[in-house]
Amino acid sequence: MNRKLSFADRHERVGHLVGAMGPAFRRSNILMQTAIDRGIFPGAVLMVASVEEVLLHRAYGMADLFCRQPMMLDTVFDLASLTKPLATTLAVMKWVEQGRLDLDYPCQTFLPWFGGRGKNTITIRHLLSHTSGLPAWRPYYLRLHHVSPLRRRTVLQQWVGAEALGNRPGQRCEYSDIGFMVLQWILEQMSGQPLHRLAEALLWRPLGIDSLFFIDLSGQSPQHFYAATEFCPWRAALLKGRVHDDNAFTLGGVAGHAGLFGCADGVMRLLRGLLSADLGKSEHALFKRDTIHAIFQRQSNGRFALGFDTPDEKDSSAGCRFSSHAVGHLGYTGTSFWLDRRKGVIVLLLTNRVHPTRYNNTIRAFRPKLHDAVMADVLGD
Secondary structure, eight states, rough: OTTTTTTTTEEEOOOOSSSOOSTTTHHHHHHHHHHHTSOSSSSSEEEEOOOOOEEEEEEEEEETTTTTEEEOOOOOOOOOHHIIIIIOOOOOOOOTTTTTTTTTBBBGGGOOOTTTTTGOOBBHHHHHOOOOOOOOOTTTTTHHHSSGGHHHHHHHHHHHEEEEEOOOOOOOOOOOHHHHHHHHHHHHHHHSHHHHHHHHIIIIITTOOOOOOOOOTSSOOOOOOBBOOOOETTTEEOOOSSSHHHHHHTSSSSSSSSSSEEHHHHHHHHHHHHHHTTTTTTTTSSSSSSHHHHHHHTTTTSSSSSBBBBBSSOOOTTOSSOOTTEEEETTTTTTTEEEEEETTEEEEEETTTTTTTTOOOTTTHHHHHHHHHHHHHHHHH
């Protein structure tokens, strides 16, 4: 985190645009301020970049309504399900690249308890592409928080092992948190390390990124400016620097489906590194170009690539101006990114839309409008 930024610098940085008409990102800024005024979210950081440069980095609104904390460029967000592509998926694919894993290995190879009730044919590819047949979600936390913390992992694995499949593996796509819990357990079983340590060593440290991290609840939260999420009734607390996802919380804050925290700069540095590798523009990329192509390739029987979403043909959150070659992901707390491989543009939107309550869903209609406005501002049309 850069603590030497001035107050003004911590609210806005705008790069150079070629061919833009009028003030840079005029349409995007109007939409963002309107969203704040209408209560779509209390605050946000919007960042737009190409491989070569950051085009826009701007903060809006409030990070915490109760203490009137303004949003800053270096505010840290609970990234929610961005954990799936940016931590779990990339760690798995790093090991695939190194020959330590095969995408088509049955998961039972690594987790013998996982083979019951038709799950013996589920592969790592099925989990990454959300075609395993596992349920989307279960409120495990309702029972799990009554279990001793030292036994929660074992007990949860028993429950997951007993889950029935909704579909035959590979038959259809159903987004699943549970599948990414299983991927975490495979990584940890093989490495002997917790996911947050493994991801740091494999992904973020080689890129020099210190602003992406999990918060292990057995210790203290790192000292940062955090965006508040919601007041959680069963935890009786306003969540700030504590993971919002209930299942991830009962697992100690580190999970394969949620738990990653970060500021916009850290997320964008990682995304720009991936785009650079995809375009063959980096000699020191985190991944080989062929690996990135494999990650970003849409899989059969669904809209997902490996851990990354791709635009729907209708009503995509990416809007209408991202190409069919784009990849992205959404997070429940109000986070999202879309990376257009053909146009070379990345749009990152981090908001605290669940602050102070999760029941504000108006961001769904806002996201495509914003993405259309950003692409119009970038392309100058």
